[in-house]
Amino acid sequence: MNMVKAGTLLPSRAAPARFVVVRAEAPAQAAHINKTIKKEEAKVVDVCVATAQEQKQVPYCRCWKSSTFPLCDATHAQHNKETGDNVGPLLVKKE
Amino acid sequence: MNMVKAGTLLPSRAAPARFVVVRAEAPAQAAHINKTIKKEEAKVVDVCVATAQEQKQVPYCRCWKSSTFPLCDATHAQHNKETGDNVGPLLVKKE
Ligand code: FES
Numbered sequence: 794m795n796m797v798k799a800g801t802l803l804p805s806r807a808a809p810a811r812f813v814v815v816r817a818e819a820p821a822q823a824a825h826i827n828k829t830i831k832k833e834e835a836k837v838v839d840v841c842v843a844t845a846q847e848q849k850q851v852p853y854c855r856c857w858k859s860s861t862f863p864l865c866d867a868t869h870a871q872h873n874k875e876t877g878d879n880v881g882p883l884l885v886k887k888e
Numbered sequence: 889m890n891m892v893k894a895g896t897l898l899p900s901r902a903a904p905a906r907f908v909v910v911r912a913e914a915p916a917q918a919a920h921i922n923k924t925i926k927k928e929e930a931k932v933v934d935v936c937v938a939t940a941q942e943q944k945q946v947p948y949c950r951c952w953k954s955s956t957f958p959l960c961d962a963t964h965a966q967h968n969k970e971t972g973d974n975v976g977p978l979l980v981k982k983e
Pocket residue numbers: 853854855856857858859864865866867868869870880881882883
């Protein structure tokens with residue numbers, strides 16, 4: 794029979810297995826292309842009427858980061874620089 | 889003085905700290921919006937001439953997953969379903 798003096802650490806017979814649970818950012822969230830625009834809508838669709846354009850050519854955003862979405866404000870350049878991506882706008886010409 | 893009987897597990901005074909290093913997918917790569925289209929180009933820009941359209945309205949892709957890019961082939965629906973995102977095309981109308 795083992796007697797244990799008060800104050801002595803008890804031997805841990807089998808150290809309990811320790812699991813470390815690590816959660817990466819949810820893949821689904823990480824895969825969102827659109828992080829901020831009209832997230833309350835099920836699908837963001839915009840309409841452009843070309844003949845109503847004042848300018849002959851208007852750039853439309855495809856990076857989902859423009860502060861003037863659906864128009865392009867050149868923020869794609871920052872996104873490309875930060876991530877190494879290569880996205881750019883759609884240029885809509887009247888004719 | 890503590891005597892320890894052979895076969896007895898020694899108390900682990902201070903369990904050595906254990907570090908688990910976990911690397912997520914490189915943030916930069918994960919943040920690419922465009923995974924496949926013209927990756928050899930520094931920036932993918934497309935031009936749409938509205939008056940040259942046969943149809944009155946043509947959907948242009950903004951999810952970068954269409955097999956008919958720059959046109960939308962509805963693949964955005966699959967992307968939205970898989971990720972919970974809410975992206976959709978730009979509809980370009982002639983007038
Ligand atoms: S700001 Fe989004 S494509 Fe230019």
